[in-house]
Amino acid sequence: MNENSNRKQNKGGRTPKNDPSIHRHVFRLTDEENAKLLALFEASGMINKAKFIISVFFGREIKTVKIDKSEVDFYMRLTTFHSQFRSIGVNYNQVVKLLYSHFSEKKAAAYLYKLEKQTAELAVLCQKIIQITEEFEANHLKK
Template sequence: MENKNNNYKKKGGRKPKMNPSIHRHVFRLTDQENDRLISLFEMSGMTNKAKFIVSVLFSNEIKTVSIDKGSVDFYMRLTSLYTQFRSVGVNYNQIVKLLYSHFSEKKAAAFLFKLERQTAEMALLCQKIIEITQEFNRHHLKK
């Protein structure tokens, strides 16, 4: 038998909020006003539109995040290029070790001369990449 006066009965569901939002306000917007509100909401990065509107009404600081697709693409390509340079450096070390272990010193020196020319070209290319990156930072990221 169940005891109806049992105070230790478990209740399901959520715990009630300490200060629930019970007041509701409705307002209407034109198409242009609605588009502007939606764009501001999307730039803010918030996930709840009601919280965004409350923060705007009470002049809380609104954070807007703008993502430049070109900058992101440039950064991703630069990162992949950096990983390729690292792998070239690892391969360079392996090649030098193999040359000295499998070839005579004269033949290894001839191959190293060719490798040295390619390395100089790669160094020039790296300088150009650094210049392009600095130019990109000056013109596109420092706004």
């Protein structure tokens, strides 16, 4: 019995804060002021509106993050297209192996010549993709 009384009893629940927020203040806004406050709150990306108001009130730095969905969509599509383009290289190797295994040397060389022309066009296209990606990153992503 003596040993049990010396131990602290766990009552459960959340541990109390050292400095709880117990003071409450109320203020009223017009429709225009409320719309402006909500726009600033949404632009800040904060989750808690009360913490946002406190940070504005006490002059802390407010971070706003603007994400243009069209730019993100364009970048994602360009990245997907580039990955598909790279997968063509794997298929290219498989086609060359199949040409030499199923056709005669002369016929395989003829098909390979046609494939080489298409590959040159794809190389030019790849350079354009890389150029567009670099321009996009320079203009939109690294601000």
